[in-house]
Amino acid sequence: MSGHNPPSSGKRQSLLAGLLSNDEDARVCKDIPDDACRQVAGNRRRLILAQLATALAELMINAKTVLPWLFQAVGAPVWLIGWLVPIRESGSMLPQLMLGARVRQMPLRKGAWLWGAGLQAACLVLMAVAALLSSGWLAGVLLLLLLALMSLSRGLCSIAAKDVLGKTIPKNERGGVTGTGASLAGGVGLVFGLLLTLAGELPLWGYVLILLAAALVWALGMLCYRQIREYPGATEGGVNGWRHAINSLRLVRDDAAFGRFLLVRTLLMSTALVTPYYVLLARDYNGGLQSLGGLQSLGGLVLAQGLAQFASSWVWGRLADVSSRRVMQLAGMIAAGLGLAVWLHLSLGGTAPAGYFAGVVFILSLAHAGVRVGRKTFLVDLAGGDRRTDYVAVSNTLMGLLLLAAGALSMLLALLSGLAVILVFSLLTILGVWLAQGLPDVQAH
Structure with a gap:
């Protein structure tokens, strides 16, 4: 009976991770063969830390809670705020459909994730600059454009992250890796929420600091992801x-x-x-x-x-x-x-x-x-x-x-x-x- 425990635990943790995450399963491709998976010591820890950084950074700039307040802080009109969730979701969904086959043809895919993460960090820095130097509808439009670019980059990360996980972690351990990263992010996210509660009403520079802190979290995630040792292979199955x-x-x-x-x-x-x-x-x-x-x-x-x-x-x-x-x-x-x-x-x-x-x-x-x-x-x-x-x-x-x-x-x-x-x-x-x-x-x- 004990031989069945690890897979069952992995499934439960995978479910928990899926519920805590906001990602849409927009990638279209067939599963990576198990014989293409080559485990390397240390990859599990690096993937968990990278997923922790990803989930935490996205929580810090949530399009449903944090960004609407930022828009009001810069004086953006209310009608622009209605575009936050559609742009964030569709912007990360459609690129996966178009780019999935191309990324799947890359023998090494962590480079695609690093590009996507780097672009998201850069967008956050530019959003901070736009919030400081502009206001009103101009600030709202600039922030929406940068959010759209972030969503496109997020789609690229999503494609690569699923495949790198499949290539570097054995099948019965993938749920544990994803679940651990999401659970840690949830715990840190609660601390973030408590800090915001203690801070009360934030001035504009407070939101700018949140954007820069999220960019720093992405950068830390990139440092972890760069150290993942990924072997070439498994280029079939792209659609x-x-x-x-x-x-x-x-x-x-x-x-x-x-x-x-x-x-x-x-x-x-x-x-x-x-x-x-x-x-x-x-x-x-x-x-x-x-x-x-x-x-x-x-x-x-x-x-x-x-x-x-x-x-x-x-x-x-x-x-x-x-x-x-x-x-x-x-x-x-x-x-x-x-x-x-x-x-x-x-x-x-x-x-x-x-x-x-x-x-x-x-x-x-x-x-x-x-x-x-x-x-x-x-x-x-x-x-x-x-x-x-x-x-x-x-x-x-x-x-x-x-x-x-x-x-x-x-x-x-x-x-x-x-x-x-x-x-x-x-x-x-x-x-x-x-x-x-x-x-x-x-x-x-």
Whole structure:
């Protein structure tokens, strides 16, 4: 019985890492053969430290919590803030589809990761400069452009990181490496949130320091990654995701269940897009945060988001193994019900006491984690064998494009008010939950 413990532990840690991470599985390629894996002493520690740096740096500049506050600090218009999440997500998704085959043809892939990490660190430094030297809409546009370049670089890192892990760590130890790095990042991230809570309201230079600190974290991650000893090989299996997706678009027409899933996924992505508007309300509602003891400050929101993702990991994972469709519906209803309650309460002149928005972000993050786990589990179980490559290619291509369209919608709604965005996205989520009822119960078959 003891011989089965390591693989089981690896699977559990891999699940935990997947739930704590914000990465989309946008890479389209076949698995690396096990005989191409060559373990080198020390690689495990270096990979864990590099993944710790990656997760921590992304938490420090989270597009749902930290960046909206930065945008308000530089005086950027609210309608620009609606583009943060769409650009961050689609910008890292579409490049993976286009560049995956090219990176897969490289015998050594850690160089691609180092380029991507270096570009992200450089973008963070430039963002700090832009925040200091500009303001208003100009600062917002410059920050969005740099965020787009960061997202493109993030996609390059994601492609290379998965393959380097597959080439340098044995199959039954990969989940442990990923899980350890994500868990350490979660712990350090909670410390980061506590520090922000103690700091309270940050001046502009405080956000600049956060950007520079995140760039330094990326640089430390690069130092660790450079020392990874990777052997050449395993260049087969690359798929041009963009071309593959275009050629596979007929799946949307021919597979009714897959077509409905794409529609449901599109509507449920509102749970991610709406978060920045709650954050903006937390900063602006009832004239500031100085008297709220930090519970509604940026640090409190970061803590709430991290704790929700960590606390809901095992629950959503276990429920998804029973019925991923029900998980998507339950999580969607939680997010939609929360949005309608907040909209009704604040529209009728209700107040926001200390900790109000921290609690809101906690519940929303918990619901979004469920949506992510449910949709990923549903897609994997819906596809069989090599069809998963087709499903992933089509799904991520369409989602990358639709995220940009959603950004335009949120921009228009934001011209009305943040509460209008919350109301419309909550209604769209309810529609997604209703349409999900027509999905097959893939775990039962």
